[in-house]
Amino acid sequence: MRFDGKVALVSGAGSGIGRATALGFGERGARVAVADIDGGRAEVVAAEIAAAGGTATAITADAASPAGIEAMIGGAVKTFGGLDILHNNAFGQPTLAVDTHIFRVANRTGLAAGKDVLSVEQKLLKTIPAEFLQHAHHWLILHGRYVCLARKPKCPDCPIRDLCDFRPKTAAAGKT
Ligand SMILES: NC(=O)c1ccc[n+]([C@@H]2O[C@H](COP(=O)([O-])OP(=O)(O)OC[C@H]3O[C@@H](n4cnc5c(N)ncnc54)[C@H](O)[C@@H]3O)[C@@H](O)[C@H]2O)c1
Ligand code: SF4
Numbered sequence: 001m002r003f004d005g006k007v008a009l010v011s012g013a014g015s016g017i018g019r020a021t022a023l024g025f026g027e028r029g030a031r032v033a034v035a036d037i038d039g040g041r042a043e044v045v046a047a048e049i050a051a052a053g054g055t056a057t058a059i060t061a062d063a064a065s066p067a068g069i070e071a072m073i074g075g076a077v078k079t080f081g082g083l084d085i086l087h088n089n090a091f092g093q094p095t096l097a098v099d100t101h102i103f104r105v106a107n108r109t110g111l112a113a114g115k116d117v118l119s120v121e122q123k124l125l126k127t128i129p130a131e132f133l134q135h136a137h138h139w140l141i142l143h144g145r146y147v148c149l150a151r152k153p154k155c156p157d158c159p160i161r162d163l164c165d166f167r168p169k170t171a172a173a174g175k176t
Helices: 016-027 038-051 066-080 100-109 117-127 130-146
Strands: 008-009 031-036 055-061 085-087
Touching: 008 016, 008 066, 016 031, 016 055, 016 085, 031 038, 031 066, 031 130, 038 055, 055 066, 100 117, 100 130, 117 130
Parallel strands: 008 031, 008 085, 031 055
Antiparallel strands: none
């Protein structure tokens, strides 16, 4: 896939997934606004994109604040004349988004049953104490990915089996 002529803004682009995403957009022809709370990191990634033949600008901005969001978007638009793609990757917020794994685990266990991702998200946000929210996001994803599998959950080995409401729990030889 190519993004020639497009302007892509990536938050938290100074490291990890955000950096890889920014480099990927750069390689595929987009002009990239590399935003990070750590301006030094953003500069390094923007320089990497330029060194690889792409076009990028570095923006120092805190994606957790309205002023930072304004600075990111304003910086991208000012430099490149518009904005086509926004990849919001910066983290650090005590909240969670419900993906397919969290949706399944929340419904099976009864932690937050709901028909759609929004209702599950709202219930989880109410149920999980704020201090655990950020990590609970990853715990639930990992539990769904490696234990509470979609087709055949590993109920006999599940550490929260006694707390889970899912009735058709799977069984294994020698285990109940
Ligand atoms: N790595 C994984 O396996 C994984 C799995 C699921 C979800 N995630 C999520 O993906 C995102 C990135 O993860 P990563 O492993 O690449 O992280 P990372 O720590 O390598 O990179 C995060 C970058 O975001 C920047 N940053 C942090 N707070 C910011 C803010 N308020 N405003 C702007 N920039 C900010 C940091 O300076 C850093 O450059 C996170 O939201 C993380 O929770 C990661
Ligand atoms: S007991 Fe089974 S259904 Fe319940 S959370 Fe564990 S793996 Fe999932």
